[in-house]
Amino acid sequence: DPYTNTRREFTEAMLNRPIPDAATPQYRTFVSGAQKVLRALAYHPAMEPNIDQPFMTPANKKSRVYFMWDFCGRTLGMALAIDASLPRSTKKVWEEVNERTVFADVLFHDNS
Structure with missing residues (x-):
């Protein structure tokens, strides 16, 4: 429940979600990288005031x-909702996940 579960609990649920055995290599690489x-981000000092809030x-x-x-958490959540056994190219949502990943990279490197 997003109104009672904390950001820490949300993060831990995403981090502890197992990658399905039938997952493609690309899916495994993406999910493990996104979890890292x-x-x-979750345990960065700047998140300390927020991590234990609902x-x-x-x-x-x-x-x-x-x-x-x-x-990044929402992007990972989108990826975890995909049937991991299907090739990425067959799923429209993979396009959105990929676009969000590219955008996240741009934001990470923006020094403004």
Whole structure:
């Protein structure tokens, strides 16, 4: 429940989600990489004021790390909802996941 579960609980659920045995190599690579990024963002010092709040509560401190945690977590959630045994190219949602990943990379490297 996003109104009672904390951002930490949401993050841990995403990090502990097993990759299906039938997953394609590309899916495995994406999910394991996205889980590493989400872990780094969730436990970054800038997330400390927000990590133990309920997911739907407005953030105590809105920061670049918070927004990237939210964006990357939602992208990972989209990927985890895909049937991992199908090739990426056959799924429209993979296009959106890929576009979000490219956008996240741009945001990570934006120094403005």
